[in-house]
Structure formats: structure tokens, C-alpha cells
Amino acid sequence: MLHVSRCTRNGGTHISIITRVLSRYISNGANTQLLNHLKERGLISQVSAPEEKLVTKIQNGDKLKMYCGVDPTAKSIHLGNLVPMMLLLNFYIRGHDIVNIVGGATGAVGDPSGRTTERKSMADDTRLDNVSRITTQLKRFFQNGSRYYNDKYNSNHNGSGEYLMTNNYDWWKDVKMIDFLATYGKHIRIQSMLSRDSVSARLNSQGSLGFNEFTYQILQAYDFYHLYKNENTTIQIGGNDQWGNITAGIDLINRVEQNSKQVKENPPFAITVPLLTTSNGQKFGKSAGNAIFLDEEINTAYDIYQFFLNTTDEDVGRFLKIFTLMPMEKISRVIETHNEKPQLRYGQAVLAKEVTEMIHGTKKSEDAEIISKILFGTYDSNDSNELVRLFSDARILKKAKINTDIVSLVSELMKCSKGEAKRKVSQGSVYLGNNKVRILENITDLSQYLIDNEVLLLRVGKQKCFVVQLL
Ligand SMILES: Nc1ncnc2c1ncn2[C@@H]1O[C@H](COP(=O)(O)OP(=O)(O)OP(=O)(O)O)[C@@H](O)[C@H]1O
Numbered sequence: 001m002l003h004v005s006r007c008t009r010n011g012g013t014h015i016s017i018i019t020r021v022l023s024r025y026i027s028n029g030a031n032t033q034l035l036n037h038l039k040e041r042g043l044i045s046q047v048s049a050p051e052e053k054l055v056t057k058i059q060n061g062d063k064l065k066m067y068c069g070v071d072p073t074a075k076s077i078h079l080g081n082l083v084p085m086m087l088l089l090n091f092y093i094r095g096h097d098i099v100n101i102v103g104g105a106t107g108a109v110g111d112p113s114g115r116t117t118e119r120k121s122m123a124d125d126t127r128l129d130n131v132s133r134i135t136t137q138l139k140r141f142f143q144n145g146s147r148y149y150n151d152k153y154n155s156n157h158n159g160s161g162e163y164l165m166t167n168n169y170d171w172w173k174d175v176k177m178i179d180f181l182a183t184y185g186k187h188i189r190i191q192s193m194l195s196r197d198s199v200s201a202r203l204n205s206q207g208s209l210g211f212n213e214f215t216y217q218i219l220q221a222y223d224f225y226h227l228y229k230n231e232n233t234t235i236q237i238g239g240n241d242q243w244g245n246i247t248a249g250i251d252l253i254n255r256v257e258q259n260s261k262q263v264k265e266n267p268p269f270a271i272t273v274p275l276l277t278t279s280n281g282q283k284f285g286k287s288a289g290n291a292i293f294l295d296e297e298i299n300t301a302y303d304i305y306q307f308f309l310n311t312t313d314e315d316v317g318r319f320l321k322i323f324t325l326m327p328m329e330k331i332s333r334v335i336e337t338h339n340e341k342p343q344l345r346y347g348q349a350v351l352a353k354e355v356t357e358m359i360h361g362t363k364k365s366e367d368a369e370i371i372s373k374i375l376f377g378t379y380d381s382n383d384s385n386e387l388v389r390l391f392s393d394a395r396i397l398k399k400a401k402i403n404t405d406i407v408s409l410v411s412e413l414m415k416c417s418k419g420e421a422k423r424k425v426s427q428g429s430v431y432l433g434n435n436k437v438r439i440l441e442n443i444t445d446l447s448q449y450l451i452d453n454e455v456l457l458l459r460v461g462k463q464k465c466f467v468v469q470l471l
């Protein structure tokens with residue numbers, strides 16, 4: 001079960017009340033109310049001061065440039081990472097410029113934020129491979145996201161902003177330690193470093209903190225400074241756990257650039273998104289081991305569809321606002337329809353289809369929907385080729401020998417003993433074929449139930465359905 005924590009830092013409750021009050025003035029993403037719209041969507045947790053200045057810039061129609069970084073600590077980004085990326089995407093489709101950093105340098109050091117233990121170090125070739133995979137995934141996410149918005153919600157929108165993908169190793173590889181300390185060291189205050197949540201939490205607990213992790217905030221701070229100076233990137237976005245690292249960047253920029261025209265006219269900002277957490281409050285992500293990944297080698301489009309189909313009634317509206325670009329009025333209509341008969345899970349079906357479409361495209365989203373309908377018994381397919389393709393793409397196609405008997409097959413599919421499988425059969429819980437013929441005894445000739453002499457649909461009770469290719 002997932003939740004979006006309302007606020008995790010001091011003053012959070014206060015901010016969320018303000019957020020709710022401000023949200024009354026929502027418009028559907030018009031520039032004047034863009035920040036409020038994004039708060040209403042549940043995509044903003046905190047904005048650094050002076051927020052009015054940022055609001056004024058948006059109201060004036062200024063083009064903004066913002067970034068969000070991801071460390072290559074796994075092969076793939078996951079649904080938790082998508083929360084800040086959805087915030088970026090919302091700005092991007094409205095013509096603002098966005099930048100992604102993949103942390104080739106920071107990934108080697110290790111961010112202590114939100115962690116109670118030290119990270120294990122990673123082999124260089126694994127990290128490099130992760131950098132290249134995440135680079136491709138993020139580029140594709142923004143391409144697909146922009147296309148999905150265009151095709152679905154705004155075919156004549158003015159076009160998205162510019163997208164820049166960077167790797168922080170590109171600038172860190174040239175930075176010399178002595179030069180760095182001499183130029184920036186005096187602007188980085190130890191007191192502030194010690195007070196960051198990521199550091200103080202570890203110092204106040206049993207877990208120790210290596211110098212690498214302690215200095216991580218300096219690396220991220222300098223990244224922001226680098227992008228601010230070289231790319232005019234004035235906003236950094238991240239999950240709530242990144243507040244300390246992001247404000248470290250703002251402090252550095254303000255100190256190094258003190259009194260500069262750039263800092264007066266275009267001060268740096270932090271915007272954080274709420275953290276998606278599990279029901280016991282753990283951040284949904286790699287470290288907690290509960291992530292759903294975007295890389296299809298790890299999780300298929302059907303896994304993503306299925307994940308959202310399992311959303312609780314309580315979370316459907318919230319997730320539609322966070323994980324889709326569906327206009328607010330349309331979300332309200334979906335929720336109204338859903339609430340008339342929640343047991344039909346209409347809201348979940350819309351959510352699952354939209355998110356899968358945005359991430360993996362229309363075809364895969366339609367495929368996932370068909371698979372789900374077949375499994376729930378609301379769609380019949382008599383095309384064995386289609387069934388084999390759909391279920392093997394989703395990596396849930398089962399295979400068995402053509403001469404198998406039903407008890408052995410149930411035992412294998414349900415991972416239970418033959419005795420247990422026999423009981424299921426005799427109790428009438430096993431059904432075969434599209435027309436769900438109840439089987440009450442062990443049979444060896446399954447041919448009359450096969451689709452195109454090859455594929456068997458087997459149900460056990462109401463919950464379990466398997467598509468089996470008999471070879
Ligand atoms: N569950 C989540 N909800 C919202 N944002 C998240 C979530 N998980 C990660 N993020 C954000 O995604 C961005 C990239 O995060 P990162 O690469 O560190 O992944 P991660 O899953 O947090 O990693 P790890 O679990 O190893 O700490 C950060 O801004 C982070 O705050």
C-alpha cells in the first residue's frame with residue numbers, strides 16, 4: 001500500500017495548510033496559477049523563500065529552467081523517482097526548460113539522505129552501465145511524456161521546452177581538490193553541513209558516517225552552482241529527502257555570487273515533492289527494496305499496469321493527479337464515476353491505463369489492459385498467437401507438456417502438493433477454457449479445452465487465472 005507523506009520536515013504541516021488554502025485558486029495550469037495548480041496536484045511539498053518572487057516570474061511568463069538529479073545506484077529509475085520527474089514534466093509541457101543530471105560522480109560517493117546505513121560501494125563498470133541505462137530511460141520518459149500530453153490532452157500546445165541530459169562526472173573529472181578548497185571551501189560552512197538532516201540523523205544514531213557521505217552535500221551543492229552559472233538553471237527539484245542537499249546548493253550560490261546581478265535578478269530556488277511511502281512510512285525506492293522499475297528488463301509494462309490497478313480507493317484520485325497529466329476536471333469526473341460503484345474499480349483501471357500509456361506507449365498499455373481483462377474473465381480471446389504474445393511479453397505465460405494431467409498442472413501452477421491440487425479439483429475450484437467449464441476430476445485429455453490446439457486458460461477459484469502454452 002502506498003501513501004504520499006504529507007510533510008516530513010519541520011513546518012511541513014503549516015506548509016500543507018497553506019497549500020490547501022492556496023489551491024482554491026486553481027486554474028488548469030495557466031501560468032498565473034501554475035504553482036498552485038501543481039500544489040493542487042499534490043506535486044509540491046516545499047518551495048524555498050522568497051516564493052512570491054518565483055510566482056511573479058511565472059506570472060510574467062518568464063521561461064524557467066530547472067533540474068533534477070538521479071544517482072546511478074541501480075540499473076533503472078523507479079516509480080518513486082517519477083514523482084519529481086512528473087513535476088519536471090508538468091513544467092516541460094508548458095514550455096519551461098528542464099535538465100536531468102545522472103550522477104556519474106555523485107553515485108561514486110553515495111548520498112546519505114534518508115538512509116540509516118552506509119551504502120555498499122559499486123564496481124565502476126556497473127555504475128557506468130547504470131549511467132547509460134538511466135540516461136536512456138530519462139530521455140525516453142520526457143519524450144514519451146510530452147508526446148502523450150500532445151496526443152491525449154493538447155494537440156495544439158505550443159511545444160515543450162528544451163531538454164538537456166547531463167552527467168556530473170563531466171565537470172567533476174576536471175575539478176582539482178586544492179583549487180576547489182581554495183575557491184569554494186570558505187563558502188561552505190561546517191555548522192550548516194552538520195545541521196543537515198541527512199548528517200545529524202546519522203550522527204545522533206548508532207550508524208556512523210563516512211567522510212564521503214558527509215561531503216556528498218558539497219558535490220550536489222556544486223552541481224547546482226555549476227548549472228546555475230553555466231546553464232542558467234535556477235530551480236532544483238527533488239524528493240523531500242533532498243531538501244538539505246538542495247538548500248546546500250542555494251547557500252553556495254548565494255555566498256559565491258553574493259551581490260551579483262544574476263543572484264539578485266534570478267535567485268536560486270528549491271522545490272521538493274512529497275515522498276511516496278509504503279504504509280509503514282518507508283520511502284518507496286531502491287533502498288527499501290520495494291521499487292517498481294521502468295526498465296522493461298526488470299518490470300514489464302504489465303507490472304506497472306498491475307501495480308496501479310492495485311491502488312487503494314483512497315489513493316486513486318491522488319495518484320491520478322501525481323502520475324498522469326489528466327486535467328483536474330477530468331480527474332474529478334473519473335472519481336465521481338468511481339465512487340458510484342467503487343467495487344468495479346473504474347478509477348484504478350483508468351489510472352493504470354494512463355500511467356502505462358505515458359511510460360510505455362499506447363500499444364503496451366492496451367496490451368496490459370487486455371491481459372488484465374482476460375485474467376479477470378471479462379474478455380475472451382480465441383487467438384492463441386495473440387495470447388502467447390501478450391502473456392510472454394508480460395512474462396506471465398506458463399508452459400507445460402501437452403500430455404500433462406490436470407492435477408499435475410494445478411499442482412505446478414499453484415505451487416502446491418498433488419494432494420492439495422486434487423482437493424481443489426474435487427471441490428470444483430478449477431475451470432478450463434474461455435467458457436469456464438468446471439472440472440471435477442482428474443483428466444488427461446485437455447484437447448477440447450485448448451485454443452488452436454495449443455493454449456489453455458486455467459482458473460483456480462476466483463482469484464487465480466493462468467494462460468498455459470502446451471508444447
Ligand atoms: N519514493 C519517492 N517519492 C518521491 N521522490 C522520490 C522517491 N524515491 C526517490 N525519489 C526522488 O528521486 C530522485 C532520485 O533519487 P535516487 O536516485 O536517490 O533514488 P532513490 O530511490 O531515492 O535511491 P535510494 O533508495 O538508493 O536512496 C530524488 O530527488 C529522490 O528524492
Ligand SMILES: N[C@@H](Cc1ccc(O)cc1)C(=O)O
Pocket residue numbers: 068069070071101103106111168219220223224242245
Ligand atoms: N542526491 C540525489 C541525486 C542527485 C545527484 C546530483 C545532483 O546534482 C542532484 C541530485 C539522490 O540521491 O536522490
